[in-house]
Amino acid sequence: MPSQPVTVSSSNHLQSDIKDYSLPNASWSPVMVGLYNEFMEKTVDGSWTRLPGCWRSVQFLKEKDLARIAKAVPVQMIEDARLFLRIAEMERLGFEYVIFHNDSEKKCVCLFQPGPLLEGLPGIVHGGALGTMIDTTLFMTAYNSANAVFTGTMTITFKSPVILGSVVRLEAKVTGAEGRKVFLFCEAQSSDRTTLFAEASAIFFQMK
Template sequence: MGLLLWGSCPRAAPPGSLSPPVVGRCGVPRGSLLGVLGVPHSLLGAHRHTCMHTHLLTVCLSRSIQAAGSQLGQSKDYALPNASWSQDMLDLYNRFLDMTKDGLWKRIPSYNNILDHIPGKLTYEKRKDTRLFLRSIDAEGAGFEYVMFLNTSEKRVVCLFQPGSYLEGHPGFAHGGSIATIIDSTIGSCAISVAGKVMTANLSIDYVNPVPLGSVVLVDSKADKVEGRKVFLSCKMQSVDGNTLHAEATGKDVLRAQKQQASCQ
């Protein structure tokens, strides 16, 4: 689980890298807000017909960014839109991307190899036959489609998650293990932003309502307190309209001992 958490560690963009595209919200009114996230209830389902061009534009721009990054020798960032993302997923992505403009929120890049997330020199080489668990499926939309946003001042990480067909448990719904995985990775990213290199020590989840495959949910995590090497966190998984609670979780992450970290410096 510890390596999984590293996989979401925020990393400064390398020189010459390109920023993700910023696409407007198609004139969707702000309306009421979903908690303190600033996501309007009216955002989803509004102006779908007029937003189809936005979907295509966002995906095309993301592919152009990936191609440019590849030419610069950069690893592929999987936390950018692709053709499998639903309109709901794109609407939320663009909403949160707009929230990064004032610097309070930051999009976290995501790669399929754990070593691409760890800055600094390493005492071991990257292996081509290993992959980060959440990015182990090649087919777009079949596995974990997600993107995370970090708010350092609030000690929060919010994950937009769209489970694919390869994550099925009960027919038509995401497997409980996939729910636990995305929660673990989200709270782990939150713990990393607060304390550095950590490993999961405890994770307790209450499953409330199943998550339909292909739907979009918000995984909202927060670091509640830090005691020595221990980081205590809480998390909720909700529907985007805030009306359905899918899961609640609490976790405890532990800062890796200096001796353990030495091999990764």
């Protein structure tokens, strides 16, 4: 895992099922790359970890959790599945994002650059696309911090529209736990943290 600042280069030709999508590519804006480098510097002392950007959920789920899921879902369906966030084969068009996790603080920060396929109103990111990234950031926080897998409830309050191609900084944190329930909160802000796009609260459940 690189720990020094990077420059943007063209995408490699690795197979889609082994490519790490959380590495900068030619579509990332200077702002996106700059924030990425800031967080990569924080990984040097081990306080933060960059989570790999996977094509399939089986690539980041723990083996014991996969075994439990396989009891309810046909194996072939799992093998053929791909993450909704990887619907676009080409870079720049859909969900460009990277997530960093801080285990001691039980939180994640996601850097998200929405592409033109995520449009709602002209030039504006669809609320469902932003909601998807909020849910994803909450899930990765819940799973990596408290081994919680299932979204129980999620309430999102939208505050301001997001412009396509801009950079959104999402920060989610575990706020409490009760039995199998894990409580979380998330904010979606502009890259400079001066504009609040949305805030959300959620309850996730750990597997039995």
